[in-house]
Amino acid sequence: MTAPLLEIRGVSKRFTKRLDVAGKIAQRLGSKIREETVHAVDAVDLSIAPGEVLGLVGESGCGKSTLGRVVAGIHGASVGQVLYDGKDIATLSGAEKRAATLAIQMIFQDPFASLNPRMRVEDIIGEAPRVHGLVSTSDTEDYVEEVMGKVGLDPSMKRRYPHQFSGGQRQRIGIARALAVKPRFLVCDEAIAALDVSIQAQVINLFMDLREELGLTYLFISHDLSVVEHIADRVAIMYLGRIVESAPTEELFAAPKHPYTKALLAEAPRLDQRKRDFAPIEGEIPSPLDPPPGCHFNPRCPLARADCRAARPVLHPISPTRSVACHHWTET
């Protein structure tokens, strides 16, 4: 097995809402106000091989975006390490650190919010490579045109502002901005969720072309199973801050092991399904402020028993390629 390009070891990310002065006084006076902590990501291990596309799937609030942001270096991890090329990014310094952070770039969900409306496209794309000395000021213009061509944007539109583009084109600008610093690893956070169906297909195709052309590695975060099934080599399913199952795409879709994965696959609408009667899984994702004890899925799980409420199931390998975090996965 090749060494992973990116490895996440025991990463947790907690967000704490500190008490303000009034809160502290109330606490002194015996009120039950406490600091609230959200465990957005809870002891997650992942590794991604060079050239691999890892799909990270989960519902809203499961922590998938936070994990993506930790990988991209936007949030620091509360606990744990993010290793790029075998080195802990947090301990690097100087040129090494810059190289590592430039190599990991992120593409965001909302093509309207992630571009500065007051900057021209050429500046949005050209700023980072110029600042980091990847191209000289005089070559920037040519370089921007080259990158725009690569993502299927007409270079003659480089002097326009983001509002003059459609949603699909804006997403291409976001992709061009990420590619401009010559990354090796892209974190795509719901990068196609805001686009129309026909435009989604164009952007998915672009991601696949770029992967082939530039040898990119992706962490592809999405709630849409069909997109992930199409593009990813391996899929990790996340529920309330934890990875519950990870497997090669084909195996996961053919035979899901974790009860949550099973429910997700059964309930995602598909074209080949017609009117049918089924009983969808009950309940909703619990609040991450107050997660259930033991296995986070136990209140909604058809297999749940006493041990599920008592102990957290760890993600353990069940075959050379698959792992699952469930006490009763053999019964699914």
Added chain:
Amino acid sequence: MSAVLEVSALRTHFFTHAGVIRAVDGADFKVRKGEVMGLVGESGSGKSITGFSILGLIDPPGRIVDGSIRFNGAEIANAPEPELQKLRGNRIAMIFQDPMMTLNPVLRIDTQMIEAILAHEDIPRQVAWERCREALGLVGIPSPEERLRAYPHQLSGGMRQRVAIATAFLNRPDLIIADEPTTALDVTIQAQIIHEAQKLTRQTGTAMIWITHDLAVVAGLADHISVMYAGRIVEQGTTDDVIDRPLHPYTVGLLGSVPSANKRGQRLYQIEGMTPNMLAMPKGCAFAPRCRAATPDCSTAPQITKVDGRRLRCHHPQALGAAT
């Protein structure tokens, strides 16, 4: 069976300073009792405006310029406001994408739901309250008495949407227009909502128009499907026909671009270009500039033709099974 709703040659235009936007420019369809019609299209295709037109919710500069909307046999296009008010929330209800559009954030759930009943019926408040509790139970809300006392912000997104659906069903309407009701929800919650909606239409015989951009959702829910592009319904037929054997090149393209219809890892079929600017529509068939089958005769607008049991607006219907 007679149609609950019959829309023919509906045109809703917006007269803006920049020009006339033909948001809906030819929509014809029928919905019968207990039927679910999927109205599918991308953003800007006019699918929501079609829904708003039926309820008479088009504000200036927009108006219905042509066509008829017959509800239970009576013409309601451009009907006077008092008449529409009697229908809205009573005989025809609407569910929006964002339940906070339906719910007033400063009123308790019970206040709002009871109001929806008392606006149309003169019954004791207690009886109305009972009916609200029953409605919440029907859409799968646990401990409805407690939820009735809550404010909208105390509920999750999925719960709010259930309340909106329960409110829509309160007066046993003949027709419900659901505008992207599950788009903002998670997969497991979406499955629950679709399940409840399906159950309720079956139990009450309410007809439903389910507006969505997601073909996979209507595939499992609708009896028949109308596909809209740039203000016109371009293809209409039973769900099996439209999904399995699409004839219009746009439907073929839409279905082909859904990842699950493709082989893993292969390039997706893609429709080139983007939806046209509503102010500068192409002459003739609006889809022609993006269409692979387009020929010079596409510069004249195709009329509705009946092909293989469905209604189609295309000069060059695709061969059967082209997408599969």
